[in-house]
Amino acid sequence: MTILLGSIADDYTGASDLANTLTKNGLRTIQTVGIPDAALDLPDVDAIVIALKIRSVPAASAIFLASEAYRWLYGLGARHVLYKICSTFDSTDAGNIGPVTEALGSMAGADTVLVTPAFPETGRTVYFGNLFVNGQPLNESPLKDHPLNPMHDANLVRVLARQSRGGVGLVELPTVSAGTAAVKSRLYALRDKGFSAAIADALVERDLETLGAVALQMKVSTGASGLGLGLARALVQSGDVPLNPTTAADIIRPVGGLAAIVVGSCSSATLRQVEIAEQSMPVLRLDSERLIGGSDEISAAISWAGERVAKGPVLISASGTPEAVAELQSRYGRDVSGHAIEAATSHIAAELVTRGVRRLVIAGGETSGAAVDRLGIPAFLIGPEIAPGVPVLRTVGNAQGEMLLALKSGNFGGENFFATAMSMMR
Ligand SMILES: Nc1ncnc2c1ncn2[C@@H]1O[C@H](COP(=O)(O)OP(=O)(O)OP(=O)(O)O)[C@@H](O)[C@H]1O
Numbered sequence: 001m002t003i004l005l006g007s008i009a010d011d012y013t014g015a016s017d018l019a020n021t022l023t024k025n026g027l028r029t030i031q032t033v034g035i036p037d038a039a040l041d042l043p044d045v046d047a048i049v050i051a052l053k054i055r056s057v058p059a060a061s062a063i064f065l066a067s068e069a070y071r072w073l074y075g076l077g078a079r080h081v082l083y084k085i086c087s088t089f090d091s092t093d094a095g096n097i098g099p100v101t102e103a104l105g106s107m108a109g110a111d112t113v114l115v116t117p118a119f120p121e122t123g124r125t126v127y128f129g130n131l132f133v134n135g136q137p138l139n140e141s142p143l144k145d146h147p148l149n150p151m152h153d154a155n156l157v158r159v160l161a162r163q164s165r166g167g168v169g170l171v172e173l174p175t176v177s178a179g180t181a182a183v184k185s186r187l188y189a190l191r192d193k194g195f196s197a198a199i200a201d202a203l204v205e206r207d208l209e210t211l212g213a214v215a216l217q218m219k220v221s222t223g224a225s226g227l228g229l230g231l232a233r234a235l236v237q238s239g240d241v242p243l244n245p246t247t248a249a250d251i252i253r254p255v256g257g258l259a260a261i262v263v264g265s266c267s268s269a270t271l272r273q274v275e276i277a278e279q280s281m282p283v284l285r286l287d288s289e290r291l292i293g294g295s296d297e298i299s300a301a302i303s304w305a306g307e308r309v310a311k312g313p314v315l316i317s318a319s320g321t322p323e324a325v326a327e328l329q330s331r332y333g334r335d336v337s338g339h340a341i342e343a344a345t346s347h348i349a350a351e352l353v354t355r356g357v358r359r360l361v362i363a364g365g366e367t368s369g370a371a372v373d374r375l376g377i378p379a380f381l382i383g384p385e386i387a388p389g390v391p392v393l394r395t396v397g398n399a400q401g402e403m404l405l406a407l408k409s410g411n412f413g414g415e416n417f418f419a420t421a422m423s424m425m426r
């Protein structure tokens, strides 16, 4: 198999977000969980998005796993590799966006790597290097309270510089608006100064088309789905992409079975979606302290679901308000509480599947990564979009037989997301 575009996504919801954007923009795309086993039968595709769980791991592990994925994609002939990061630049001063970008840049022999998390469709814009989330500066948005990567600085040139060895430059909006030649000469000027990366501004899709066209002439780039859109459109424009015969309807053929939703995201969007779901389905709010304390809360959740799930979808949520999360973390530490809750939610998801759930929505990137790993799903085909950035996924090659999943990024989806998802997954 030869592919046109490869991507390494730093979490699983982000991978399905990007795979959705590439599919919508004309590329036949598959999402794999890690580098797939040679025995896995993959369909012919234009793009492969490798989902990794490297957003919140030590930088050295992130570099190692991303480098392996890069080599594999390069071996398949990928013309370009996009390192997919979060549109809200989720990371800490220890990484991992800077270290992985620099590692991939040097493996590819790239000059200055173009970096932009802009994704206007979901309200993420970058102006003079500052990231706005639905019009609010990043550090004033709900991301300031993220349980794992609280974001306290909207200036991405500064944020990325704190994570990088080389200098970080800026390709500001007037240069992007001036077109591809202007962006290229700015990048060459930054390269001559020895900068390893440059944050690029983008407010609208036209800006991302310009950035995508420039990125495609280079070996690697770093960005969110917006840059994916630009790369996909540039590839389609190049005339090298064959027509896509698969329809979204093929991918959401009903699978039957029972349906459930497991929530570990604590974002303000998800908290509201859980509240609204209470009007249309049974909702269980887990006690996070008891989840960390032992397995009783898990067993209780499984029997609660067992009594209800035959009648319709059920929702089980671990998430808490920013105050409750801060309180729990002050007692157990950020990583210990996060990992213990991910282990619990993935255990619950796996038990539900053992009991016949075949349609599963998971909310939260780390939460999704833990659950998909536990279920042993090797790959996904990409179906229609439930909300911007969240497609219906059909599993490929998993032991439980075909399932439909949706992996919802914490901040994505409207208030009615969970009921809408269930209505599309039959
Ligand atoms: N009540 C809680 N208290 C503390 N931590 C929690 C609680 N509930 C969930 N968590 C943890 O918060 C983290 C949420 O991260 P996750 O990536 O799943 O969601 P998200 O960041 O909103 O989603 P995304 O990465 O897709 O934007 C997980 O580690 C989860 O285990």
Ligand SMILES: O=C(O)[C@@H](O)C(=O)CO
Residues within 6 Å of the ligand: 011, 013, 014, 015, 017, 018, 085, 086, 087, 088, 224, 225, 365, 389, 409, 410
């Ligand atoms: O880019 C985004 O915001 C999402 O795809 C994501 O990565 C959330 O985890």
